[in-house]
Amino acid sequence: MDDFRIHSYRVSEQAVSEYENSLKKLLAMVDKGMTLLINDKDLIGTNPLSVMYDNHHNHAKLLLTVLTFNDFNMLENILPWVIRNYSIKGFTEEYFSQVLSQWQNAITKYLTAPSAGEILPVYRWMASKVEYLYRNSEVISAPAENAQSLVNNIRDSRVRTFTGLLVTGKHDESMDLIMSLAKNRESLKEIYTDIIRPSMYEIGGLWETDKISVAHEHLATSIVLRIITHFYSDFVYTEPTKGKILVTAAADEHHEVGARMIADLLEMEGWDVSYLGADIPTDDLIRMLDSVRPDILSISVTMAFNLLQVKDLITAVRRKPRFNQVKILVGGHALIHADKARNMLGADRIGMTAVDTLKIMTQWWEEEIQ
Numbered sequence: 237m238d239d240f241r242i243h244s245y246r247v248s249e250q251a252v253s254e255y256e257n258s259l260k261k262l263l264a265m266v267d268k269g270m271t272l273l274i275n276d277k278d279l280i281g282t283n284p285l286s287v288m289y290d291n292h293h294n295h296a297k298l299l300l301t302v303l304t305f306n307d308f309n310m311l312e313n314i315l316p317w318v319i320r321n322y323s324i325k326g327f328t329e330e331y332f333s334q335v336l337s338q339w340q341n342a343i344t345k346y347l348t349a350p351s352a353g354e355i356l357p358v359y360r361w362m363a364s365k366v367e368y369l370y371r372n373s374e375v376i377s378a379p380a381e382n383a384q385s386l387v388n389n390i391r392d393s394r395v396r397t398f399t400g401l402l403v404t405g406k407h408d409e410s411m412d413l414i415m416s417l418a419k420n421r422e423s424l425k426e427i428y429t430d431i432i433r434p435s436m437y438e439i440g441g442l443w444e445t446d447k448i449s450v451a452h453e454h455l456a457t458s459i460v461l462r463i464i465t466h467f468y469s470d471f472v473y474t475e476p477t478k479g480k481i482l483v484t485a486a487a488d489e490h491h492e493v494g495a496r497m498i499a500d501l502l503e504m505e506g507w508d509v510s511y512l513g514a515d516i517p518t519d520d521l522i523r524m525l526d527s528v529r530p531d532i533l534s535i536s537v538t539m540a541f542n543l544l545q546v547k548d549l550i551t552a553v554r555r556k557p558r559f560n561q562v563k564i565l566v567g568g569h570a571l572i573h574a575d576k577a578r579n580m581l582g583a584d585r586i587g588m589t590a591v592d593t594l595k596i597m598t599q600w601w602e603e604e605i606q
Contacts, residue, residue, distance in 0.1 A: 281326020495536035
């Protein structure tokens with residue numbers, strides 16, 4: 237299947253429904269088939285089987301998202317990233333070929349012929365795309381630099397310094413750097429958006445390319461959250477002069493630094509903010525909406541395969557007439573490549589950056605809420 241066809245391809249709601257309803261059986265068959273293959277072949281390097289199973293689970297969520305929104309541009313943009321990251325971690329080209337074959341076998345077995353006929357071309361396209369990437373692109377090649385040399389290549393000297401401190405787990409020095417910027421009259425908004433946020437993107441990139449471990453990434457996140465907490469107690473709190481905002485992440489979304497910074501920045505601008513953090517079940521969030529009765533619900537999503545959870549959350553909120561006046565904004569890294577999906581979530585607005593989000597909130601306050 238060529239690029240033109242995949243970009244214009246559409247899968248019916250019936251096929252998507254069958255795929256979703258069969259996912260447990262599909263996953264079980266793929267996991268079993270790949271486990272048997274790995275007993276005979278070195279396909280995943282030194283990784284434990286749990287890493288492979290996680291990959292299969294995330295694949296299922298991502299493909300369901302892509303098929304639901306018919307957003308194949310998102311699939312084309314994310315696929316090289318997935319292949320690169322798992323290749324760097326030791327997954328071989330044959331693994332990707334075999335696992336896509338396993339998915340096709342499972343789809344043929346468990347879906348009706350019409351639905352399988354709609355979805356199998358997508359998998360055949362992915363198989364050809366993987367082969368193309370390995371044959372014609374440097375996207376699979378792991379960079380030669382180590383973590384420190386990659387940090388040294390960051391252009392902004394302040395981001396470079398802060399990222400280096402995070403990578404090496406230096407909490408006190410990280411705090412001192414941010415405090416010095418604050419004392420030099422750097423606004424907290426500038427510190428969050430120009431230093432901390434890009435540094436966390438750099439840390440994520442280092443983890444994705446296997447230059448730092450999960451433990452390093454978690455340590456960096458922990459340091460940043462401690463810094464943000466310190467700034468909240470000393471610099472953030474102001475008396476509310478605007479409406480109420482509930483800031484959260486959808487179910488299964490475990491990234492919260494971005495949402496936390498947005499919550500703090502909104503509070504600095506006079507909003508009455510209730511921050512719930514990450515991975516909030518939909519039923520619990522509905523109950524919190526009843527309790528808080530906010531003017532705005534702000535939802536953060538980092539991973540593309542969690543976009544369906546965002547859509548389901550918004551749908552659940554929209555079903556309740558008592559929330560008809562609640563404005564909904566969605567923001568986060570997952571929206572970068574989700575051209576079609578972000579317009580189908582049911583949100584009132586999309587905030588692609590922190591600055592966008594703050595501007596939208598101000599506009600709503602001035603034009604609609606006040």
